[in-house]
Amino acid sequence: MLTLDPARVAALLPWGALNDALAAMFRQGCESPLRHAHTWPEGAGENTLLLMPAWQAGRYSGVKIVHVAPAHAPAVHAAYLLSDAHTGAPLALLDGGALTDRRTAAASALAARHLARPDSRRHLILGSGKVAHALAGAYRAAFPIERIAVWSRDPANAERLAARLRAEGHPAVAAASPDPSEADIVSAATLSTTPLLRGAAVRPGTHVDLVGAFRRTMRESDTDLIARATLVVDTRAGALAEAGDVTQPIAEGAITESHVVAELAELLRGAHPGRRTAEEITVFKSVGWAGEDLAAAILAYEAARAETAPPD
Known part of the structure; x- marks a missing residue:
């Protein structure tokens, strides 16, 4: 073996x-x-x-x-x-x-090829762990990324990851806040139980990639962002059972299960077109699929x- x-x-x-x-x-x-x-x-x-x-x-x-x-x-x-x-x-x-780090980041980049603008150049990463590190590499391999901003609740951790990415040849800096207003793509890879991303702060045309929160009690986005966005998940079964970013807005009555327009397999099979306009806000929520x-x-x-x- x-x-x-x-x-x-x-x-x-x-x-x-x-x-x-x-x-x-x-x-x-x-x-x-x-x-x-x-x-x-x-x-x-x-x-x-x-x-x-x-x-x-x-x-x-x-x-x-x-x-x-x-x-x-x-x-x-x-x-x-x-x-x-x-x-x-x-x-x-x-x-x-x-x-897990590699397949999680690869799945996010795979979804983003259908959901993010092809000319996306500014990537904001929330989180400073191993998945955050992998996300930087996966997105840089798929998009013409010119700037990677890393935010963490611990600024020292954000600077540490940014320095590691720079040493690997990536254009990375530490960010002072999780403000998404200057980003084309936002990836959240945290274990947060309260929203880090507010819908009001997300610009039209942004793609948001939510990969960290994996339980119903966790969430990285607020209800406004989910309600505004074209929402795609890795699998419906997993997201509707476990993703607090989806189940909590449903419980609040802000959205229904039909707000999930597709799962990743449907994008890849051509059953859903993915991004349709340059101004559209898209969200990919993953909880991980075996x-x-x-x-x-x-x-x-x-x-x-x-x-x-x-x-x-």
Whole structure:
């Protein structure tokens, strides 16, 4: 059985190939029950255990095990087990954190190709963790980004990530506030339980990418933003069950489930056109789909096997 550490996983998942693998999985589909979530009190907060299985009969099966501990840094730890779906034999154990970071950012950039303006040049990232770092690279690979602004509740963390991005060749600076008024694309990758983005501050033509809040009690946007925007989700089942950015406005009566115009698979299959005007505000809300993990794990495993295969 292969064991792939974080650096190896990242190297085996280049943005172009990963985008293609995710797009194919969203179009083709796989069996992926809603993730199991279990919580327990830890100090003044609450920790979460997530189990995310997915499989394609006769090919591969996999499960990601995730622990989320918001009071600690890093807040998320994960591992992914990929197996042969036919025999059940384990094939690879992958670092789940690197896998999650890469596939999350790639899915956001994939959606943005249909929802953001192609000429988007200014990217605001809320959050300073590993997903935020991955989002910067994924969007820079997909759009002509000329400026990346990083905001965090802890300014030192924002400057630390901005400095890391600059060292990697990205045009990054730390932002003093989460003000989205100067951004073409806004990505929020936090564990916030209160809105960080206000609809009134978002300019026409902006694309907003909400990837952090993964429970009904969490949200990164206010109701006004969701109500104003063309709203697309990674999967309806996941978003309507778990995404506070969607379920809370529904509970308030501000929107209904029909406000979700499409899920990502429908964009990729051409069932929805995506962005229709330059002035449109678009929102992509993801809570994570186990099919993304499966696609990324298969790509990494098959690439690793190809590198070690003997020459013909």
